[in-house]
Amino acid sequence: MAVGWHRPTKLVIDTQAIQENVRNEVKRMPQGTELFAVVKANGYGHGAVQTAKAAIKGGATGFCVAIVDEAIELREAGITEPILILSIVDVSYIDLLLKYDLSVTVATQEWLEQAIDYLGHIETQEPLKVHIKVDTGMGRIGFITPEGAKQAVELVQTSQKFIWEGLFTHFSAADEKDASYFEKQNRRFQAVLAVLNELPKYVHVSNSAAALWHPESIGNMIRFGIGMYGLNPSGHELPEVYPLKPALSLVSRLIQVKELPPGEGIGYGHTYTTSENEWIGIVPIGYADGWLRHLQGFSVLVNGEKCEIIGRICMDQCMIRLPRKVNVGTQVTLIGNDHGENITMQMVADKLETIHYEVACMFSERLPREYK
């Protein structure tokens, strides 16, 4: 996809903020704990490589991604720290895992057996680094019983084809005021630990929410995602433990400003009609950039003043109502700070009836990312 380098609309990513968020978390982690920065989905839309580099400066010692290609992107950018792929990778790609020195998640006994078969048929004798995943209540990937996990561990340790590098689980509710489900998952993971005679290098359970609100959780590594980008994992549910610094802003500039008389329709379907003489500004961003049509009625900032998005959002442009004549070229802040006013990713998420995680991931490739 073509990136809009020659259009005044861009995401601005504050790499200092990422670094600071990581450093603040590293400072409060229990002794001997490592922080792996989660940079899946292009670093939650922030840019995986730049985020990873900032995270290293803040004290991250490894990375988590969702898919093989994301791991390869980091390796090709020169990142040498451990990288864990959090999802299941088809055994036919094991050669890539070895070539790029990637650690992979093991969630079923069948996968292990297939992997042993595959590793027996390829030339490289290098062992594959694996993290065994336990499903303690997320209902997603992983072994369900302590016996299942133990059996997998035994196979990994007897086969010589693996390095047992990790054991982990994932919480589904570490961001809730009521900690009972979190505790239940915790107990189930404890039950797995109880049947094992030995532990791997990394035992890890915490996402950002668990790291922030349950800092004494089991393990010696945390998988820190959303908090690194400066967003409260719980949305509105729980207060931040320390101030998280949002890293992403979205800005543009007015490309035309016009005064329309009363009774004029704005946008497709003329869903907005001017009721008096109104100053209208055109902003070059639309749903093809991930600025979704449902944001009609939301506001953006011009000179620190909130201006409503009026009429339907088009594919490449949208219209806003200005309080008065404003010069063409004036900055428009869609997310971020402007003259002390602030539009947060949470506010966008609220308007879209979703979570900021999804907002961060919705910005399309057409938006250039500028790093500062």
Ligand SMILES: *Cc1c(COP(=O)(O)O)cnc(C)c1O
């Ligand atoms: C995405 C993900 C994380 C990171 O979660 P955050 O809430 O962004 O910190 C951690 N662990 C797993 C397994 C994940 O899929």
